[in-house]
Amino acid sequence: MQSAKDAGLVRCSECALVCSFQKNSRCPRCNALLTFRQTNSLQKTWAFLLTACIFIIPANFMPITVLISQGKETPDTILSGVITLVESGSPGIAIIVFVASIVVPLAKILGMGFILISLQLKLNMSHRMRFIMFKFIDWVGRWSMLDLFVISIMVAVIDKGQLLVIVPGPGATAFASVVILTLLAAKSFDTRLMWDLEKDNDWTN
Amino acid sequence: MAMNKYNETLVACEHCDLLQVKQRLQLGQIATCPRCGSRLYFNSSCSPMSMLALTLTALILLFPANLYPLLSMTMVGSTETASLSQATLKIFHEGNYFVAFLIFFCSTIAPFLMLLSLCCASFVISFNLQTRWLKQLLKWVDYLTHWSMLEVYLVSFLVALIKLVDLADIELGVGLVCFCLLMIINSLVLSYYDSNSYWQRVPIDAVS
Ligand SMILES: [Zn+2]
Ligand SMILES: [Zn+2]
Numbered sequence: 001m002q003s004a005k006d007a008g009l010v011r012c013s014e015c016a017l018v019c020s021f022q023k024n025s026r027c028p029r030c031n032a033l034l035t036f037r038q039t040n041s042l043q044k045t046w047a048f049l050l051t052a053c054i055f056i057i058p059a060n061f062m063p064i065t066v067l068i069s070q071g072k073e074t075p076d077t078i079l080s081g082v083i084t085l086v087e088s089g090s091p092g093i094a095i096i097v098f099v100a101s102i103v104v105p106l107a108k109i110l111g112m113g114f115i116l117i118s119l120q121l122k123l124n125m126s127h128r129m130r131f132i133m134f135k136f137i138d139w140v141g142r143w144s145m146l147d148l149f150v151i152s153i154m155v156a157v158i159d160k161g162q163l164l165v166i167v168p169g170p171g172a173t174a175f176a177s178v179v180i181l182t183l184l185a186a187k188s189f190d191t192r193l194m195w196d197l198e199k200d201n202d203w204t205n
Numbered sequence: 206m207a208m209n210k211y212n213e214t215l216v217a218c219e220h221c222d223l224l225q226v227k228q229r230l231q232l233g234q235i236a237t238c239p240r241c242g243s244r245l246y247f248n249s250s251c252s253p254m255s256m257l258a259l260t261l262t263a264l265i266l267l268f269p270a271n272l273y274p275l276l277s278m279t280m281v282g283s284t285e286t287a288s289l290s291q292a293t294l295k296i297f298h299e300g301n302y303f304v305a306f307l308i309f310f311c312s313t314i315a316p317f318l319m320l321l322s323l324c325c326a327s328f329v330i331s332f333n334l335q336t337r338w339l340k341q342l343l344k345w346v347d348y349l350t351h352w353s354m355l356e357v358y359l360v361s362f363l364v365a366l367i368k369l370v371d372l373a374d375i376e377l378g379v380g381l382v383c384f385c386l387l388m389i390i391n392s393l394v395l396s397y398y399d400s401n402s403y404w405q406r407v408p409i410d411a412v413s
Contacts (some may be wrong), residue, residue, distance in 0.1 A: 001240055004217035004224040011217035014344055015404045018215040018224075028211055029409045030340045085368070093367050096360075131220065131241050145311055145354055149361030150368070152308050155299065156292035157278050157285050157369065164281075167299050176304045187351065192222040195240070 003195060005036045013038070041190035042116060048185035049112055055177045056105060063169035065151055075169060078102060078147065101147040101175070104140055108182045111137045112189070119193060127194045138186045144179050148172065211409065216245055249399035253330040259394050260324035266387040267317055273380035275362060280373035288380050289313065289358075311354040316391060319349035323398065330406050339407055343400065350395065355388045 004011055010021040014032040019025075025034055038044075063075030076084070078101050085094035115134055118125055151168055158166045216227045221241040230236060230248040238245050251259070274286035289312060296305035322345040329339050362381070369375055 002224050003222040004215075005222055007224055009212070009215065009217065009224060011219070011222065014347070015340070015407070016216070016219065016401065017211050017213070017404070017409075018217050019211040029404065029407055030344070088371065090367055090371075093364055096364055127221075128241065135243075142354055142357055143360075145307075145357050146361045146364065148304060148308055149312065149358050150365045152292045152296055152305075153275075153287065153362060153365040154368065156287040156295045157276070157365075158280075158372075159285065159295070160281060160283070168296060168301050168304055172304050173301060176307045180307065183351070191220045191241075195221045195223075 003192075005192075005196070010034050010036050037192055037196075038188065038190040041188055041193060042120065044188040045112065045116060045185050048181045048188060049109060049116070052105075052109055052178050052181035052185065055174045055181065056109065058174035059105075059171055059178050060102070062171035062174060064147070064171035064175060065154070066167050066169045068165045068167065070163065077171060078175070097147060097150070100143050104144045105175075105178050105182060108137050108141050108144075108186075112182070112185055115189075119197065122197055127197070130194055131191060134186075134189070134191060141179075141182055141186055144182070148176060148179070213405075218243060218245060246401045247399060249397050249402065251397035251399075253327045253403070256394070256397065257324060257327035257331055259390055259397075260320050260327060263320050263387055263390040263394060264317070264324060266383050266390065267313075267320070270380055270383040270387045271313060273383060274378035275380045275384065276366070276369075276378050277376045278369060278373045279376075286378065288378075289384070311352055312358045315349045315352035316355055316387075319346055319353050320391070320394070322346045322349070323394065326403060330403060335408075343403055343407070346398070347400065353391070355384075355391050359384065359388050 004018060008021055009018050011018055012027040012030060012032055012034060015027060015030040017027055017029045019027060019034060021034060021036065026032065027034055060078055062077065064078050064081065065076045067074040067076065078097075082094050082098045082102075085091075085097065111133060115130055115137075117123075118130065151166075151172060155166050155168060158164060214227055215224060216236075217224050218238040218241060220243045221238060223238055223240045225238075225245070227246070228236060230246075232248055233250045235247040236245040237243065271290045272288055274288045274291075277284055277286040293305055293309045293313070296308065299305075322342045326339060326342040326346065328334075329336055329342070362384075366375065
């Protein structure tokens with residue numbers, strides 16, 4: 001089995017046309033710049049991932065919503081929201097929210113980190129396994145938007161002026177940043193690098 | 206500018222770069238990569254004309270899905286209704302522009318622009334029009350599908366619903382029906398959209 005790169009061919013990143021490679025040349029069909037691999041893929045992925053690592057702390061410890069009832073403010077973090085759900089007798093929803101907003105972002109950061117490290121240390125591991133792991137991380141990542149959507153709906157319906165209002169807290173901003181950063185991390189990771197390991201290819205372009 | 210030689214009979218896997226010769230497929234058949242198992246190309250049973258119809262329907266549904274109430278809620282004697290656009294506007298009013306924009310983008314703008322681009326591209330291809338915009342439209346479709354999160358929104362709505370059931374009397378609205386339909390058509394569009402055959406309709410500049 002031969003990679004296109006080894007045959008001196010390059011797949012256009014935008015329109016998938018297979019072209020012969022020349023430095024700084026563009027795709028004859030869509031005019032995109034042709035490169036064998038995404039430029040600086042690993043560096044970019046690390047950068048997004050590490051930034052997400054920082055933001056995940058305020059996302060979990062700062063209040064994601066604040067309930068204001070008759071002037072009294074009750075802040076809720078992601079975890080305390082989940083606990084309230086369990087106590088109010090809806091463990092199913094509690095599990096969904098817990099998985100989508102705590103497990104998924106954390107697993108995504110750890111999983112991507114593991115893939116990157118195993119790639120850079122050239123650990124001996126099935127490429128297919130690593131790829132399936134990445135595919136899963138990539139697919140599951142979008143579901144962490146769930147909590148933000150839920151908050152937007154709750155904020156909209158629970159609005160009784162002085163009586164009862166819910167507003168998003170600073171944790172929501174941090175959480176939104178984590179979601180975007182992990183999505184960008186997955187997007188800037190070039191999976192073809194995994195198979196490049198078989199040959200001692202350079203990763204520069 | 207030097208233009209590259211190209212070879213339309215070859216296909217390289219997006220995810221593992223495996224090089225292969227393109228085979229003719231029967232209608233509805235899918236070619237998968239033998240090395241990593243991802244989808245290489247397929248012969249969609251949905252013509253650009255049907256795609257045009259699907260995307261148009263979705264675009265029309267998008268308006269009631271956004272503007273009509275998803276639910277109305279009776280609590281402490283008064284009734285509140287909430288539509289998708291209202292839900293986003295509220296967060297804008299609270300002053301959290303970043304979160305509001307992200308929600309607005311993933312639930313409304315990205316699906317809308319993605320369907321609009323695909324609708325225009327299908328129109329151009331169905332009627333064999335010549336336009337330099339086709340490339341750009343197809344690129345937009347590709348970028349925006351990642352950020353279009355209708356299915357996540359629907360599940361979020363169900364989660365919010367179960368949270369609210371205990372607090373108040375809830376009545377589901379017309380907007381929800383439209384939103385469900387929109388989501389179904391959107392997933393049909395995504396599974397039938399054959400980017401390869403669309404790209405093949407983009408004329409290639411002569412190699413100089
Ligand atoms: Zn191209
Ligand atoms: Zn492959």
